[in-house]
Amino acid sequence: MSLQLPAQFAQFGDARRNGFLRxxxxxxxxxxxxxxxxxxxxxxxxxAAGVSPVSLCGMSEETIPAAEAHLPKNxxxxxxxxxxxxxxxxxxxxxxxxIIVGETTCDGKKKMYELLGKMKDVYLLHLPQGDREHALxxxxxxxxxxxxxxxxxxxxxxxEGKIREAARLRNRERVxxxxxxxxxxxxxxxxxxxxLYKALEGAGFYFDVEEVCRELTRLADNIEADYAAGSRPVSxxxxxxxxxxxPIGGVLxxxxxxxxxxxxxxxxxxxxxxxxxxxxxxxxEAEDILRAVAEKYLKIGCAVMTPxxxxxxxxxxxxxxxxxxxxxxxxxxxCTTYSVESYTVRKLMEEMEIPYMAIETDYSASDSGQxxxxxxxxxxxL
Amino acid sequence: MSLQLPAQFAQFGDARRNGFLRxxxxxxxxxxxxxxxxxxxxxxxxxAAGVSPVSLCGMSEETIPAAEAHLPKNxxxxxxxxxxxxxxxxxxxxxxxxIIVGETTCDGKKKMYELLGKMKDVYLLHLPQGDREHALxxxxxxxxxxxxxxxxxxxxxxxEGKIREAARLRNRERVxxxxxxxxxxxxxxxxxxxxLYKALEGAGFYFDVEEVCRELTRLADNIEADYAAGSRPVSxxxxxxxxxxxPIGGVLxxxxxxxxxxxxxxxxxxxxxxxxxxxxxxxxEAEDILRAVAEKYLKIGCAVMTPxxxxxxxxxxxxxxxxxxxxxxxxxxxCTTYSVESYTVRKLMEEMEIPYMAIETDYSASDSGQxxxxxxxxxxxL
Numbered sequence: 131m132s133l134q135l136p137a138q139f140a141q142f143g144d145a146r147r148n149g150f151l152r153x154x155x156x157x158x159x160x161x162x163x164x165x166x167x168x169x170x171x172x173x174x175x176x177x178a179a180g181v182s183p184v185s186l187c188g189m190s191e192e193t194i195p196a197a198e199a200h201l202p203k204n205x206x207x208x209x210x211x212x213x214x215x216x217x218x219x220x221x222x223x224x225x226x227x228x229i230i231v232g233e234t235t236c237d238g239k240k241k242m243y244e245l246l247g248k249m250k251d252v253y254l255l256h257l258p259q260g261d262r263e264h265a266l267x268x269x270x271x272x273x274x275x276x277x278x279x280x281x282x283x284x285x286x287x288x289x290e291g292k293i294r295e296a297a298r299l300r301n302r303e304r305v306x307x308x309x310x311x312x313x314x315x316x317x318x319x320x321x322x323x324x325x326l327y328k329a330l331e332g333a334g335f336y337f338d339v340e341e342v343c344r345e346l347t348r349l350a351d352n353i354e355a356d357y358a359a360g361s362r363p364v365s366x367x368x369x370x371x372x373x374x375x376x377p378i379g380g381v382l383x384x385x386x387x388x389x390x391x392x393x394x395x396x397x398x399x400x401x402x403x404x405x406x407x408x409x410x411x412x413x414x415e416a417e418d419i420l421r422a423v424a425e426k427y428l429k430i431g432c433a434v435m436t437p438x439x440x441x442x443x444x445x446x447x448x449x450x451x452x453x454x455x456x457x458x459x460x461x462x463x464x465c466t467t468y469s470v471e472s473y474t475v476r477k478l479m480e481e482m483e484i485p486y487m488a489i490e491t492d493y494s495a496s497d498s499g500q501x502x503x504x505x506x507x508x509x510x511x512l
Numbered sequence: 513m514s515l516q517l518p519a520q521f522a523q524f525g526d527a528r529r530n531g532f533l534r535x536x537x538x539x540x541x542x543x544x545x546x547x548x549x550x551x552x553x554x555x556x557x558x559x560a561a562g563v564s565p566v567s568l569c570g571m572s573e574e575t576i577p578a579a580e581a582h583l584p585k586n587x588x589x590x591x592x593x594x595x596x597x598x599x600x601x602x603x604x605x606x607x608x609x610x611i612i613v614g615e616t617t618c619d620g621k622k623k624m625y626e627l628l629g630k631m632k633d634v635y636l637l638h639l640p641q642g643d644r645e646h647a648l649x650x651x652x653x654x655x656x657x658x659x660x661x662x663x664x665x666x667x668x669x670x671x672e673g674k675i676r677e678a679a680r681l682r683n684r685e686r687v688x689x690x691x692x693x694x695x696x697x698x699x700x701x702x703x704x705x706x707x708l709y710k711a712l713e714g715a716g717f718y719f720d721v722e723e724v725c726r727e728l729t730r731l732a733d734n735i736e737a738d739y740a741a742g743s744r745p746v747s748x749x750x751x752x753x754x755x756x757x758x759p760i761g762g763v764l765x766x767x768x769x770x771x772x773x774x775x776x777x778x779x780x781x782x783x784x785x786x787x788x789x790x791x792x793x794x795x796x797e798a799e800d801i802l803r804a805v806a807e808k809y810l811k812i813g814c815a816v817m818t819p820x821x822x823x824x825x826x827x828x829x830x831x832x833x834x835x836x837x838x839x840x841x842x843x844x845x846x847c848t849t850y851s852v853e854s855y856t857v858r859k860l861m862e863e864m865e866i867p868y869m870a871i872e873t874d875y876s877a878s879d880s881g882q883x884x885x886x887x888x889x890x891x892x893x894l
Contacts, residue, residue: 202851202872204586234641237619240818241852254818259616259638268650436622436636464846469584470623490584 136363138352139325141345145332149184150222152337156182157226162284165227165250167212168235169407169430170257172273174423176231177296178288179280182337184223186230188212189380191493193220200245206462207493208377209238216246224250229283231276233257235434236467253279260436261428270424277420293419297412299339306346307333307408313353314397315452318364320357323371323396324386330403331379368395369512372454374445374475376462377402381491384498385460385505392506398452400445401460406430409444433467441471442478449484455512456485458505463492485512518745520734521707523727527714531566532604534719538564539608544666547609547632549594550617551789551812552639554655554805558613559678560670561662564719566605568612570594571762573875575602582627588844589875590759591620598628606632611665613658615639617816618849635661642818643810652806659802675801679794681721688728689715689790695735696779697834700746702739705753705778706768712785713761750777751894754836756827756857758844759784763873766880767842767887774888780834782827783842788812791826815849823853824860831866837894838867840887845874867894 135143153163164176165186176183188211197214215221224230232243233255243252256272258265277288307330313320329349336342371394378385378401386396400406410429416422431440449457457479461468472488479486487508491497517525535545546558547568558565570593579596597603606612614625615637625634638654640647659670689712695702711731718724753776760767760783768778782788792811798804813822831839839861843850854870861868869890873879 200855202848202854204846204851204872205848234818237816237848238852240641241815241849244819245852245855254642256641256644259622259641260636262638264653271646433623434619436616437626464586464848466584466587466619466846466848467623469586470620470627472584473582473627490586 135325135328136322138349138356139321139329142329142332142349145335149335149337152335153182153184153223153226156337162228163223163226165224165230167231167239168233169402170233170235170427170432171231171255172276172423172427174293174296174300174412175273175277175280175288177300177339178292179277179284179286181228181280181284183231184227184337185334186212186215186221186224186227187377187379188215188221189493190215191380193218194493201242204464206236206238206376206464208380208462209242211380211493213242213246216249229253231255234259235432236465238464253283257434258428259434261440266421266425266428269428270418270421273424273427274420290419293423294414297414297419297423299343301411301414302343303333303339303346304408304411306343306350308405310346310350310353311398311405311408313350313357316357317453318362318366318368319370319395319397320353321363322390323373323399324382324390327378327382327386327396327399327403330399334403364395365393368393369455369509370395370397370453371509372396372398372400372445372449372452372457373404373460374400374441374457375459375472375488376465376468378460379403380493381460381462384491384495384501385458385489388498388502388505389458389509392502392509394456394505394509397454398448400441400448405448406432406441406444433465433471438471438474442474445475445478446482449479449482454484456487456508458508459486459488461488461490463490517707517710518704520731520738521703521711524711524714524731527717531717531719534717535564535566535605535608538719544610545605545608547606547612549613549621550615551784552615552617552809552814553613553637554658554809556675556678556682556794556805557655557659557662557670559682559721560674561659561666561668563610563662563666565613566609566719567716568594568597568603568606568609569759569761570597570603571875572597573762575600576875583624587846588618588620588758590762590844591624593762593875595624595628598631611635613637616641617814618847620846635665639816640810641816643822648803648807648810651810652800652803655806655809656802672801675805676796679796679801679805681725683793683796684725685715685721685728686790686793688725688732690787692728692732692735693780693787693790695732695739698739699835700744700748700750701752701777701779702735703745704772705755705781706764706772709760709764709768709778709781709785712781716785746777747775750775751837751891752777752779752835753891754778754780754782754827754831754834754839755786755842756782756823756839757841757854757870758847758850760842761785762875763842763844766873766877766883767840767871770880770884770887771840771891774884774891776887776891779836780830782823782830787830788814788823788826815847815853820853820856824856827857827860828864831861831864836866838869838890840890841868841870843870843872845872
């Protein structure tokens with residue numbers, strides 16, 4: 131996979147695979163690992179507990195048949211793939227996880243965690259279903275309960291100072307992620323969207339957050355220097371595409387890569403591994419640090435929230451900031467919240483007069499040709 | 513429809529249609545109506561506010577094409593049908609509703625209410641996602657907020673005494689419903705399951721709860737008297753079936769009727785219009801009446817809750833009490849919570865050595881033949 135990435139990005143393309151060794155080393159040294167599935171999981175609390183978070187979101191169709199022995203076929207491929215990895219014991223990250231942290235985000239995950247709980251130690255965070263009056267109070271209590279659980283589970287107190295320290299470090303990571311993503315505001319953008327996504331995703335498998343900050347910053351420095359020296363990895367004429375919707379790690383080739391193969395350039399990822407989660411920081415000096423952590427995560431604009439005004443505001447802003455020529459929504463099969471909300475996104479884009487296209491896909495290769503044709507037609511239209 | 517029902521049941525078969533006139537009369541007299549979608553909606557609060565609740569759950573495929581202009585195809589037919597009725601203005605109950613009360617039960621409804629809110633005045637109840645520590649506190653607060661909203665919306669105070677009064681009356685309705693359902697414990701059962709379901713469903717469209725109590729009691733009296741006099745509407749040899757799963761108003765003919773046409777007898781409905789919602793009463797003398805109301809509704813065992821231990825306990829109990837020979841789970845297409853949970857129900861039935869069959873269907877007639885064949889085969893196997 132690294133062969134397909136520009137040299138600067140090569141290390142990130144391999145990060146997920148190399149991470150297997152890193153996580154093994156963590157465990158061998160007596161470290162603790164928490165498998166997570168969602169950007170709503172408050173990383174600072176895990177960090178402060180000395181537990182390394184790692185994403186268990188499945189990205190391969192390989193394990194879906196194993197999952198379908200227990201789960202319905204008409205279900206999100208990410209959920210089926212993740213569960214399949216657990217049930218077939220094929221994912222080292224799942225294997226090495228001391229605990230798995232779930233959340234009441236969508237129906238599919240919420241119910242899948244019940245079955246996963248029969249195999250692994252699952253802790254469930256109850257996320258409010260919308261950001262309204264009292265939601266922050268309840269979510270702050272919930273983050274506090276999570277801290278209490280971790281203290282008891284691993285027999286070690288989590289002092290407030292550690293959470294503040296974690297917030298400072300994660301803020302630095304978010305700054306580094308934002309800086310890298312903002313390079314795409316240039317015309318033409320400084321990098322292929324595909325390579326950028328691989329870096330953002332790969333950084334999640336470094337475990338050492340200091341290293342993540344360092345490497346992402348070095349990557350941004352290099353890209354910027356090359357661009358200043360005249361390098362133009364993306365054509366001046368490439369249509370600028372903003373991606374929104376579901377997590378896309380499992381469908382990257384037939385969507386993002388297809389867009390760029392057809393002469394487009396993905397300049398912005400609004401979704402999970404992109405801007406959404408890296409947008410807001412935690413105030414490490416806040417009087418109530420738990421509330422500050424809770425507040426940051428509650429601000430994530432995701433379709434699981436009702437209403438999801440924040441996503442609409444963010445899309446409105448990003449389309450302008452990144453000067454998008456078109457918006458492509460990529461939703462995973464049977465993702466009810468995003469597929470219903472796509473009607474609202476479509477209306478917003480009509481109002482903004484930005485061409486919009488919604489794709490629904492799964493982890494199979496069977497629709498690759500059809501998607502390529504549809505994406506080419508969309509780009510031609512811009 | 514009433515033609516197909518035994519004489520005793522005739523009035524209930526027409527109740528939904530005749531209810532159109534009743535609701536019109538309520539409105540003409542200055543009364544207020546609240547459209548609801550779920551048994552988690554605390555009726556006592558609406559009653560106490562002088563607002564008549566009516567179910568808006570769509571049961572017809574006729575309005576689904578209109579809904580699919582806004583909603584995804586791969587979605588629960590009940591949600592699409594209900595939304596279609598609203599968007600095409602074809603449902604008098606939706607038309608006459610002063611407010612619509614939604615709830616954060618499943619992803620599909622949660623997100624559909626956002627779109628419905630553009631046409632109608634929608635109030636959303638935030639239901640806890642599981643019955644754990646603090647859930648009852650939060651849900652009690654939520655029920656209180658609902659009361660406050662109704663007071664403000666309709667400009668009238670809701671005294672505690674009215675809630676207690678409503679609880680007493682609704683308890684009487686639940687007693688009447690339970691008594692009617694318990695007649696099926698007899699061997700052979702005292703009524704066809706199809707006719708029983710029609711009565712339970714139809715009673716929801718009487719609006720006058722005193723009348724509901726009276727009519728359901730009279731119906732039970734009549735059935736019991738006929739049975740005592742030797743009437744046997746169901747064969748001694750009919751296999752006794754318990755129905756579980758999603759709301760089935762829209763698929764009754766091709767499931768319940770098909771089971772009974774094939775020589776089975778539905779002796780128990782564990783689902784929404786059946787036992788689940790009528791199981792627990794509200795203590796009208798409780799010190800905190802809001803908490804007592806909240807407690808009753810939080811006890812409903814539905815797949816939207818995680819975990820859903822109450823449904824499993826109830827199924828275990830009902831299978832024994834109603835001496836079921838087999839369990840048929842009827843799930844609606846794309847209902848994630850029930851379709852995932854059906855794995856857990858299957859495991860429970862294996863443990864109890866009760867034959868179990870799960871059906872997934874929608875509101876079209878296209879699978880009627882296939883379902884009839886599968887249900888016949890299941891009954892033969894018993």
